[in-house]
Amino acid sequence: MSVSEKQTVEILKVLYRGAQILILDEPTAVLTPQETEKLFAILRKMKEQGCAIIIITHKLHEVLEISDRVTILRKGKSIDTIETAQADEKLLTELMVGQAVSLEIERPLIEDRTPILKVVDLTVTRPDGSRASDDISFEIRRGEILGVAGVAGSGQKELCEAIAGLMKIDKGAILYEKENIIGKTPAEIIQLGISMSFVPEDRLGMGLVASMGMVENMLLKTYRNGRGPFVDRRPARELAEKLVTELDIVTPGVNTPVRLMSGGNVQKVLLGREIESKPNLLITAYPVRGLDIHSSYTIYDLLNEQKKRNVAVIFIGEDLDVLLELSDVIMVLSHGKITGFLDARKATKEQVGLYMTGAADKEVGA
Amino acid sequence: MSQNHYNDREPVIRVVKRAELPDRQITLLRLLALILALAAGGLFILCVGYNPFVIYGTILSGALRSPMAIQATVKIIIPLLITSLGVTLAFKMRFWNIGAEGQIIMGAVFASYFALFHANWNHWVLILVMAAAGMIGGGLWGLLPAWFKANYGTNETLFTLMLNYKALHIVSWLQDGPWRDPGSQGFAKIARFDKNASLDKVLGVHFGWIIALILIVIVYVYLRYTKQGYEISVVGESQETARYAGMNVKKVLLRTMLLSGAVCGLCGMIQATGSDITLTTGVTGGVGFTAIIVAWLSQLNPVTILIVSVLFGILEKGSSVIQSSFGLSTDCADVLQGIILFFVLGCEFFIRYRLVARKKKDGGKERNKGGER
Numbered sequence: 001m002s003v004s005e006k007q008t009v010e011i012l013k014v015l016y017r018g019a020q021i022l023i024l025d026e027p028t029a030v031l032t033p034q035e036t037e038k039l040f041a042i043l044r045k046m047k048e049q050g051c052a053i054i055i056i057t058h059k060l061h062e063v064l065e066i067s068d069r070v071t072i073l074r075k076g077k078s079i080d081t082i083e084t085a086q087a088d089e090k091l092l093t094e095l096m097v098g099q100a101v102s103l104e105i106e107r108p109l110i111e112d113r114t115p116i117l118k119v120v121d122l123t124v125t126r127p128d129g130s131r132a133s134d135d136i137s138f139e140i141r142r143g144e145i146l147g148v149a150g151v152a153g154s155g156q157k158e159l160c161e162a163i164a165g166l167m168k169i170d171k172g173a174i175l176y177e178k179e180n181i182i183g184k185t186p187a188e189i190i191q192l193g194i195s196m197s198f199v200p201e202d203r204l205g206m207g208l209v210a211s212m213g214m215v216e217n218m219l220l221k222t223y224r225n226g227r228g229p230f231v232d233r234r235p236a237r238e239l240a241e242k243l244v245t246e247l248d249i250v251t252p253g254v255n256t257p258v259r260l261m262s263g264g265n266v267q268k269v270l271l272g273r274e275i276e277s278k279p280n281l282l283i284t285a286y287p288v289r290g291l292d293i294h295s296s297y298t299i300y301d302l303l304n305e306q307k308k309r310n311v312a313v314i315f316i317g318e319d320l321d322v323l324l325e326l327s328d329v330i331m332v333l334s335h336g337k338i339t340g341f342l343d344a345r346k347a348t349k350e351q352v353g354l355y356m357t358g359a360a361d362k363e364v365g366a
Numbered sequence: 367m368s369q370n371h372y373n374d375r376e377p378v379i380r381v382v383k384r385a386e387l388p389d390r391q392i393t394l395l396r397l398l399a400l401i402l403a404l405a406a407g408g409l410f411i412l413c414v415g416y417n418p419f420v421i422y423g424t425i426l427s428g429a430l431r432s433p434m435a436i437q438a439t440v441k442i443i444i445p446l447l448i449t450s451l452g453v454t455l456a457f458k459m460r461f462w463n464i465g466a467e468g469q470i471i472m473g474a475v476f477a478s479y480f481a482l483f484h485a486n487w488n489h490w491v492l493i494l495v496m497a498a499a500g501m502i503g504g505g506l507w508g509l510l511p512a513w514f515k516a517n518y519g520t521n522e523t524l525f526t527l528m529l530n531y532k533a534l535h536i537v538s539w540l541q542d543g544p545w546r547d548p549g550s551q552g553f554a555k556i557a558r559f560d561k562n563a564s565l566d567k568v569l570g571v572h573f574g575w576i577i578a579l580i581l582i583v584i585v586y587v588y589l590r591y592t593k594q595g596y597e598i599s600v601v602g603e604s605q606e607t608a609r610y611a612g613m614n615v616k617k618v619l620l621r622t623m624l625l626s627g628a629v630c631g632l633c634g635m636i637q638a639t640g641s642d643i644t645l646t647t648g649v650t651g652g653v654g655f656t657a658i659i660v661a662w663l664s665q666l667n668p669v670t671i672l673i674v675s676v677l678f679g680i681l682e683k684g685s686s687v688i689q690s691s692f693g694l695s696t697d698c699a700d701v702l703q704g705i706i707l708f709f710v711l712g713c714e715f716f717i718r719y720r721l722v723a724r725k726k727k728d729g730g731k732e733r734n735k736g737g738e739r
């Protein structure tokens with residue numbers, strides 16, 4: 001069963017039990033736009049039959065599309081409840097952030113783009129035997145943001161891990177500056193300037209050590225530097241302090257365990273560290289997961305800044321609107337296969353959605 | 367509505383995870399637990415018919431009243447302290463090494479070989495060789511479960527535990543067979559070591575105590591300030607993260623268990639050559655297990671381990687004194703130790719969790735959550 005079918009069953013189950021109130025928490029994260037449309041049609045029907053529905057989402061256009069009234073929460077406080085008919089994205093954002101923000105994501109164009117990473121016929125198998133990446137080939141250039149779209153679990157995580165050297169590769173090659181990096185250890189790949197920041201559902205996952213403070217976490221990839229058996233914590237402390245001021249990270253102290261910090265701040269720590277390692281290729285997956293708008297835009301700015309510094313960025317995202325506005329090229333994954341490359345400046349959400357289900361004809365060319 | 371049966375299922379008391387407490391409050395809680403433990407223990411002593419103040423006083427004075435008593439207490443503390451440091455290395459990596467017993471024994475066995483058959487070597491060379499042999503013996507005994515875990519994902523808790531019995535049987539075999547003291551009639555035992563092969567005394571106690579103190583500093587610095595120590599804490603927190611950071615998890619696992627076993631093995635060498643001057647099946651005296659409690663009570667902090675070991679040593683030595691001077695049975699002393707441990711360990715639970723009593727029913731209208739994600 002597909003995810004959207006599973007979700008429909010889930011909803012049916014609840015209705016069957018005679019539920020009058022339905023609470024949905026980010027129901028569209030795993031759906032394509034088309035499937036989302038279907039879900040919304042079901043919800044509208046339920047509404048007509050007299051159900052009350054609460055939908056929690058971070059996608060503003062969904063709020064505007066489906067809801068009758070909208071309650072805005074900020075830091076655990078209810079800010080306001082308004083009729084959706086009188087709201088628009090700008091107003092909602094202002095209420096969420098508490099100040100006016102621009103919703104434009106800038107997209108600088110870098111002229112000189114030399115290829116840096118080439119993935120050829122990459123095939124990766126998950127431990128359970130299923131194909132996570134099936135014959136994937138693509139190329140990314142310096143000064144370019146490659147957006148990766150696809151419903152959750154289409155092989156994004158495994159693609160990241162394969163490039164970072166954490167997954168066993170069945171077939172294919174990964175050429176970094178024309179050199180095959182398959183078989184290199186993760187440490188060697190880090191040395192080459194490939195940096196990955198994957199933000200999993202639980203946010204801390206593999207990028208950070210939850211019980212350690214910022215200083216210790218800064219050391220994660222650099223603790224080997226310097227001679228002798230001892231770890232030099234001074235540069236890490238300086239880096240942590242620098243990140244706190246530059247990225248407005250809110251924390252009681254640089255030694256406070258990161259698990260006590262809020263999600264947005266944790267993500268800033270993670271991304272900040274990766275960027276400070278001055279990578280040539282930055283892989284970032286779901287960097288704005290669960291973040292408020294304000295922090296999200298800080299992250300987009302950070303990524304753009306990297307792009308301007310001629311860094312190649314692979315951006316794996318959930319929100320198609322953002323992907324379309326931020327990326328240069330969009331690569332769509334479906335069940336581990338690449339179903340299409342789209343020029344992000346011209347493509348529409350519906351097009352991407354079609355590729356996400358694998359419905360559109362395979363089309364090559366960036 | 368008909369769905370309030372969901373509420374009836376809520377238990378009278380629930381366990382709820384606490385938000386993290388500030389350090390000062392945690393220290394206060396621990397102190398409170400200690401006071402409660404002494405009070406409860408006192409109540410117990412009262413029930414058996416003695417004055418708790420006198421008994422507690424005797425425990426303290428019994429352990430510290432004379433230089434001789436202090437020397438005896440220190441002798442109890444040494445193996446406990448060293449072994450706690452050893453298991454701490456593994457525990458920092460979340461590797462449940464409950465095989466310290468076996469590692470101590472193997473350390474003692476390896477060292478005993480030189481004590482028995484090369485007793486004519488130069489004294490200091492012999493001591494150094496025995497120490498190295500002890501560390502190698504314990505280290506290999508610790509390496510074995512780590513190797514299987516790294517390669518086949520075996521459960522280290524069972525593995526290390528079972529190796530304890532293997533080690534024990536090896537000693538039994540040695541004393542019944544190849545290493546049997548020919549001078550002993552009927553009773554199978556291993557010969558007493560030559561004086562040349564036993565540890566020298568410093569201030570009346572074999573110099574194991576100096577090694578223990580040095581080890582505290584080494585383990586503290588190793589875990590706190592070295593790259594390898596940093597790797598241990600990252601691997602302990604999450605192997606995924608360690609791999610992501612480019613660490614060779616397997617290597618860290620093997621290396622750390624080798625070290626953990628080596629420290630325990632060194633303890634075995636010190637016990638055999640310093641305290642027992644021979645090798646018996648009772649070489650560990652159970653410290654391999656007590657050390658686990660000491661290490662956790664100390665939050666895996668080497669300096670705190672020193673304090674906790676000293677307290678344990680005093681309790682144990684003091685208990686033996688109340689046994690002899692009041693005729694209190696060994697069991698009573700054990701109960702007393704048990705009560706104190708119960709409160710102190712129970713306190714750790716209340717630092718992390720709290721109990722919430724069920725609230726009175728408020729109409730019972732609350733529904734089952736609409737299960738949707």
